[in-house]
Amino acid sequence: MTAILILLPVALVLGGVFAALFVYAAKSGQFDDLDDPPERILHD
């Protein structure tokens, strides 16, 4: 029980952090253009 009481909040916080990171990435336009960056490397 104790282990769960510690691990559950940790898991929730970790999950929340990753979800927040993804939301931030999506809102800052990271996923707007999925076609160009793979080509861009060829021009560098």
Added chain:
Amino acid sequence: MSPPTPLSRADGAAAVEAARVLPAGRCPHCGTAVEGGGDAFCCRGCEIAAAIIRGAGLERYYQERRAFAPRPEPAEPGWDRVAVEPGPDGTVHVRLQVDGLRCASCVWVTEQVLQRTPGVAEATVSYATGRASLRWDPSRTDLPALAGRIAALGYRPRALGSAAAADHDLLARTAVAIVAAVAVMGTYEALYAGWWFGAMDPKFAALFRWLSLVLATPVALWSAAPFFAGAWSGIRHRVLPMDLPIALGVAVLYVQGVAATLGAGEGYLDSLTMLVALLLVGRVLESRGRRRAAEAATALVATIPRTARRVEGERLVTVPVESLTAGDRIDVGAGEEFAADGVVTDGAGQVRLALLTGEAEPVVVAPGDRVAAGTVLLDGALTVRVTAVGNETIVHGMAAQLHLAADRGLAPSAADRIAPWFTAATLVAAALTFAWWYGAGLGVALARTVAVLVVACPCALALSQPLAGAAGLGAAARRGLLLRSAQALLDLDRVDLVALDKTGTVTTGTMTVASADDAALRVAAGLERYSNHPIARAIVAEARTRDIPLPAGTEVREESGAGITGLVDGRRWTLRSGGPGTVSLVDDRGIERIIRLEDATRADAGGTVSQLKRSGRRVVLLTGDHRAVARRIGLEAGITETVAGADPAAKVAWIERARRDGHRVLFAGDGLNDGPALAASDIGVAMGTGAASSVLVADGVIATGSLAPLLAGMRAARAANRVIRMNLRFSIAYNVLAVAAAAAGLVNPLVAAVLMPLSSGAIIWGASRVEAAVRRAEA
């Protein structure tokens, strides 16, 4: 982004070209010939551009670029009126289309100059699309200044709408729903196991319920918001959309879940989160497809230049394309695009019509011939009398059709058609249940009504199509047909008329040498080694496959219309067109040798066509080429019905007529010119080897260089449709039984816990059979 490294082999010809034209006597920035030689600039604009580039420390651009910059022109007014999007940190953002970027170094220098402008936080320019994304601090610089800087280099910025905002939101909602759904599934597995073995510590059960509620709350209140919005707008417009039962189901499941956590009954938050997550994934895929279609239209119109040189008496005046009117005469030089549709009055030259006809081979034009805006004059010089400008031009008409395709929503799915009945039936059942049990007390009546609404959750109904559709998409994709949406796949099954473009679809789209003797081929290849012309490439490639060493051609000169001459082995040769599909090589004694070329029919075209016909579908060859060529290719591929000489508008008209006659039309094509036909057909399939914009607007893409994936896609569609019909029947039967049981008060938590995953599980199992069904059809 660092400047591009020296050239790869494919760019060899371009490098030779650049080296030949670079020497003195030309403006160092734009390459215009300048009398007197030296390093003189042709104009003040180029001098300023060079100063900006040197000032930013980007001199390398001049060594590494592969194309001259266009001549700088002042930026158009009106940039202060372009809407910008405020960002979170006080910066503003805008997306622009930049025209005239001809090489990787051009992109690099534009990007660097912008990034080094004070106040600019972020600047990226896409080489593939010419799209620029700018973010800056509005207190330090502004859009007119930034647009002016791009224009000062010689490149032409144009305003683009900002279309990405809504997508960000949807992606974020989807991600949250997926994360929560996976976690809630885990906790519910523990709860179900607890029920099954009947020995769960109540403290744990309560903990897991609270945990699920915490995770499911953002999903129900935030991720599912689009469904509530859709349901609400449906109600206001007096229709019952699929969103309504979903919204109702989500609402009831969530309220029930909250009540369960507080100790009243059982919750089904796992069903809720998974439903929302899966449905949102489907929406993300759909919105991406629609945005691509809109961008294809933008790219098409970008091929029209913004200015034209108008003949005014004895003078040539550069005017914006908007001020041209029908009847004006404009001058067009080699390498320029036509700014308007018109008729040639003077001069001669070769025009590449790929934009309109899909044929890569240049066409010779002379006075009296018609030319179209956006096509390129490869060589020569023309005076053109304008017949149509702006929205009247052919290319604008094509773009308008693409926009229509972008706006056209997906056809209503089978589930969408059932949704209103489903919703109505559920509501009626709930009302009847409440009325029936009212006599037994309000508490009992409410409990039974909620039970009915919960078990009638449209999980199975809403999932039946996406899952089987996804399985069908996967089966088709493994066989080389990539489809944009599940609906496109399902529609494939109903196609009864297959219209095929010729060049690049039924044929390979590349010239190959059909017959030539080794000696002639060797000389021709020596003359053509540095040329990028399709015929030149075919000759050199054939010499390579025959392992003939390429001789060095010297004094090689290419003259428009007259062909190519040069010295090989000390003798002078001339290579020129010898009529359709042939070139003739003439030596200094006048002896002529013929090299025959052809655009070969794809190896699997005959087999695919005969199987399509055997499945009861009509097959038509729809091409812009001459009747004789169309007949020959049709004969080779086994297509008896051919429509020749059809330009893009005629193709669209033909397809629309067939659709009005009740046919469901699939069109497969590869060119930029096929875009409107792809959009006008029920299903448009582009060849992956074709023009990028035809790929963007199509419902599907054939990834392999063959036609057989069309058949595979139709088999996958048939299998997926069969499974979906079965799923729908099953989910309706399930709902009728479950609602009846719930109304009778027979549904207890354990029954519901088993029934709900079972119904979804049966649908997943059905979807897994799609691949097997396709394999059986192939055997």
